[in-house]
Amino acid sequence: MEEEKKAAHFIKNIIINDIENKKISKIITRFPPEPNGYLHLGHAKSICLNFGIADEFSGECNLRFDDTNPAKEEQKYIDSIMEDVKWLGFDWEDRLFHASDYFDRLYDFAVELIKKNRAYVCSLSGDEIRQYRGTLTTPGRNSPFRNRSTAENLDLFERMKKGEFNDGEHVLRAKIDMSSPNINMRDPIIYRIKKTAHPRTKDKWCIYPMYDFTHCLSDAIEGITHSLCTLEFEDHRPLYDWIIDQLDTPCHPKQIEFARMNLDFTIMSKRKLNILVEKKYVKGWDDPRLPTLAGIRRRGFTPQSIRKFCSLIGISKKESRIDLGVLENCIREDLNEKAPRVMGVLNPLKLIIENWPEGQIEELDAMNHPQKKEMGTRKVIFSREIFIEREDFMENPPKKFFRLGPGREVRLRYAYFITCRKIVKDDNTGEIKEIICTYDPATRGGDAPDGRKVKGTLHWVSGQHSIPAKVRLYDRLFLKEDPEEANDDFTDNINPESLVTLDNCRVEKSLENAGAGDTFQFERLGYFCIDSRDSSPDQLIFNRTITLRDTWAKLKKKKH
RNA sequence: UGGGGCGUAGUCAAGCGGUUAAGACACAGGAUUUUGAUUCCUGCAUUCGGAGGUUCGAAUCCUCCCGCCCCAGCCA
Numbered sequence: 001m002e003e004e005k006k007a008a009h010f011i012k013n014i015i016i017n018d019i020e021n022k023k024i025s026k027i028i029t030r031f032p033p034e035p036n037g038y039l040h041l042g043h044a045k046s047i048c049l050n051f052g053i054a055d056e057f058s059g060e061c062n063l064r065f066d067d068t069n070p071a072k073e074e075q076k077y078i079d080s081i082m083e084d085v086k087w088l089g090f091d092w093e094d095r096l097f098h099a100s101d102y103f104d105r106l107y108d109f110a111v112e113l114i115k116k117n118r119a120y121v122c123s124l125s126g127d128e129i130r131q132y133r134g135t136l137t138t139p140g141r142n143s144p145f146r147n148r149s150t151a152e153n154l155d156l157f158e159r160m161k162k163g164e165f166n167d168g169e170h171v172l173r174a175k176i177d178m179s180s181p182n183i184n185m186r187d188p189i190i191y192r193i194k195k196t197a198h199p200r201t202k203d204k205w206c207i208y209p210m211y212d213f214t215h216c217l218s219d220a221i222e223g224i225t226h227s228l229c230t231l232e233f234e235d236h237r238p239l240y241d242w243i244i245d246q247l248d249t250p251c252h253p254k255q256i257e258f259a260r261m262n263l264d265f266t267i268m269s270k271r272k273l274n275i276l277v278e279k280k281y282v283k284g285w286d287d288p289r290l291p292t293l294a295g296i297r298r299r300g301f302t303p304q305s306i307r308k309f310c311s312l313i314g315i316s317k318k319e320s321r322i323d324l325g326v327l328e329n330c331i332r333e334d335l336n337e338k339a340p341r342v343m344g345v346l347n348p349l350k351l352i353i354e355n356w357p358e359g360q361i362e363e364l365d366a367m368n369h370p371q372k373k374e375m376g377t378r379k380v381i382f383s384r385e386i387f388i389e390r391e392d393f394m395e396n397p398p399k400k401f402f403r404l405g406p407g408r409e410v411r412l413r414y415a416y417f418i419t420c421r422k423i424v425k426d427d428n429t430g431e432i433k434e435i436i437c438t439y440d441p442a443t444r445g446g447d448a449p450d451g452r453k454v455k456g457t458l459h460w461v462s463g464q465h466s467i468p469a470k471v472r473l474y475d476r477l478f479l480k481e482d483p484e485e486a487n488d489d490f491t492d493n494i495n496p497e498s499l500v501t502l503d504n505c506r507v508e509k510s511l512e513n514a515g516a517g518d519t520f521q522f523e524r525l526g527y528f529c530i531d532s533r534d535s536s537p538d539q540l541i542f543n544r545t546i547t548l549r550d551t552w553a554k555l556k557k558k559k560h
Numbered sequence: 561u562g563g564g565g566c567g568u569a570g571u572c573a574a575g576c577g578g579u580u581a582a583g584a585c586a587c588a589g590g591a592u593u594u595u596g597a598u599u600c601c602u603g604c605a606u607u608c609g610g611a612g613g614u615u616c617g618a619a620u621c622c623u624c625c626c627g628c629c630c631c632a633g634c635c636a
Contacts, residue, residue, distance in 0.1 A: 007583085008574060034636050069635060126634060135632055137562045171634055181563040183632050192634040211636050235564050235631050259566085259629095312584060314573050316566090319629060323571045326585050336598060371598065402596065411594060446594045457594050524595045552596045 009315035011049070011256055015057060015226060018254075024225045027059030030097075031085070032215070034066045035077035035199070037270040039084040041291045041306070041327075045261045048310035050228055051090040062222055063092035067100050068214050070198040078199070080285075084293040089303045099214045100200045102221055106209045107161065109217055109247050110172060110191060114153045118246050119190065120146055121156040122173045129171075132178070133186050139179035140186045146175065160193055163206045167193050174213075176242065184239045188212055216240040220249035227253045230260045231317065258315050264324040265476035265495075266291045267483055272490060281494055282477070286533070288543050289477040289498050299474060300519050300529035300545030305334040321482065331546050335519060335527045340368040340375060343413065343459040344507035344522040344542075346471055348387035350434040350463065353418060356384040361465065364445065366414040378510050382415050385463035387506050389524075392458045393435060395423060400555065402455035404435070411457040413523065417443040459523045466506040469540040471528065473500040511540065524548065 018024045029050040033043060054061035063085060067073050085092070099106075113119035122145045124132060134140035148156070160170055172191035180186055190213035195206045216239075219227045227240075234257045244252045262268060268291060276282050276290070285292055288299035296306070309330040313322050343366075362382045369375040388404070397405040404410050409419040422436035442449055446457070475498050477483075483493040511520070519529040526547035535541035 013576090032636095036636080066636065072635075129634075130632075133632060135562085139562090140632090168634065183563080186632085189634055194634080208634095210634075215636085231565070232630055233636090237564090257565085264571085312572080314584095316573070318566055318573090320572060323585060326572070329585060332597090341595080367594095370593085370595075400596095413594060454594090456596080459595075521595085521597085524597070526597095548595075548597050550596070555596085 027057040028225050029054050030062040030064050032064045032066045036072040038285045039293045042261045042268040062095040064097040070196040075199045099218050121153050121170050123170050160207050219253040224253040227255045231257050262321040264481045265478045305331040339519050339521040342520045345387045346505050347390040349390040351388050353439050355438045364414050381462045381465035383462045386460045388460045411454045412460050461506045469505045469507045471502045471505045471542045473544045
């Protein structure tokens with residue numbers, strides 16, 4: 001994980017400064033998800049930041065569920081979030097917390113606020129509260145209930161807790177300043193009645209604290225030193241500080257805001273991700289096209305690659321959009337190191353070697369990784385009828401096409417040089433049915449003793465000795481870099497070819513025992529992993545994680 | 561038009577009064593290659609949103625201007 005930590009950024013600078021000034025001895029951060037959805041790459045950025053900083057400065061990072069709205073939160077999200085954080089490679093050890101763990105203490109803090117005449121029960125309706133709040137440019141007005149006596153406030157608040165009122169009848173508000181230019185300071189609501197069972201506290205409470213009240217106090221209770229959050233909470237910082245200042249808390253954490261991550265060709269909004277799932281644009285929360293951690297995991301991304309990515313994109317306050325190439329580069333870099341090489345043919349084209357005896361087979365040695373001898377070798381079976389990639393043959397190839405064409409000689413990887421002699425076409429459609437070639441027996445293994453060179457090397461599998469497979473080719477989910485661009489319906493920008501399923505692929509026999517999640521490089525094509533949900537030994541299903549860098553494809557594209 | 565933020569290369573991003581303005585991705589060349597992969601070289605901001613000012617010296621300090629983002633949930 002070493003190299004994932006080097007980059008300097010403003011938050012780190014603040015922390016270093018705090019340590020040097022002896023303000024703080026031990027750094028404590030927290031990752032505070034609301035369990036109302038699945039984690040995505042944006043969360044990964046926050047997880048890596050919080051856990052990474054704790055790690056780097058020998059501190060601690062807590063996992064804390066911000067579960068103050070039982071109407072939206074569910075246990076299944078809590079479970080999946082824990083799984084995702086673990087998968088990413090972080091450990092909260094014994095520090096698993098929930099804001100709901102603090103409901104009693106939070107209630108006491110609220111009482112303390114009332115006693116200090118810094119909070120009151122307001123009985124305005126929701127609409128009225130909005131009207132009294134004023135607008136961005138006009139100040140708000142004081143609630144008629146603002147001057148209730150402490151005794152009355154205490155009594156009412158207790159009765160709210162006891163369940164004597166209905167949802168919306170009363171709220172508890174901080175008494176700050178209705179004319180503040182910062183709307184968050186205009187007597188914000190800190191408790192509301194919500195007669196909803198909570199996933200953890202069940203029916204114990206019918207009043208729940210709001211985010212602004214809960215978050216800062218939870219941080220203080222846990223002794224958080226640096227409370228890192230996203231930019232939209234910048235306006236809430238004065239309130240965060242105000243609440244801590246009014247109350248007798250163990251410490252005063254420092255809130256620091258950083259910019260969310262935006263990634264090209266995808267979306268990070270929980271709400272919109274939810275629409276994609278609910279309206280079946282994708283097949284579920286773990287659809288490999290989604291930026292959810294469950295999705296990219298199934299797609300074949302490794303935790304290392306995601307951590308690397310998060311370290312590369314940096315931390316700043318500038319709103320930015322990350323080039324997809326950065327993510328792609330991270331996964332290629334990691335898989336290039338780790339993935340065993342193998343041969344698979346996506347769109348098979350039959351090729352017959354006419355001077356190879358019928359029924360004869362030969363076992364050839366193939367390296368599992370050309371740069372890593374220690375990964376060993378395997379046998380691949382060569383025979384008279386093989387499959388090559390349809391794309392690797394052209395009847396009228398252009399100059400720069402280094403593959404097979406009439407009369408051309410190429411190398412079959414780890415096997416022999418072959419020369420194309422004939423093309424067999426379908427009489428009616430004109431489609432190429434098979435290619436007839438001859439091989440040069442002197443080139444076994446792929447080298448010519450006479451030193452002659454070939455321009456291209458093709459991957460292949462034996463017709464008889466390969467196994468069928470389905471392959472899912474994934475591409476970007478959206479056509480636009482920013483699918484949420486002004487007045488667009490983001491679903492209009494969905495890439496209709498984000499998933500292409502190939503049912504008639506052939507892969508080499510060594511893959512027959514591959515298991516869920518195993519990742520391979522199909523030489524010359526890309527990285528593919530066994531789908532963890534749908535694949536079975538009888539029917540292998542691979543997900544394409546990412547293609548190899550393809551300068552030939554780029555060249556072709558340029559010409560058009 | 562209130563308040564809070566942000567502007568350094570195509571995209572991220574270091575930089576904190578004196579540097580030839582880091583690094584990554586992308587891009588363009590070249591070398592090696594039994595993956596058009598990998599790896600390896602080389603190039604890629606006389607300039608930091610703009611204009612003024614302070615200073616021997618400014619991306620860094622000051623002033624004004626311009627552009628973009630966020631805030632009016634009993635969501636987080």
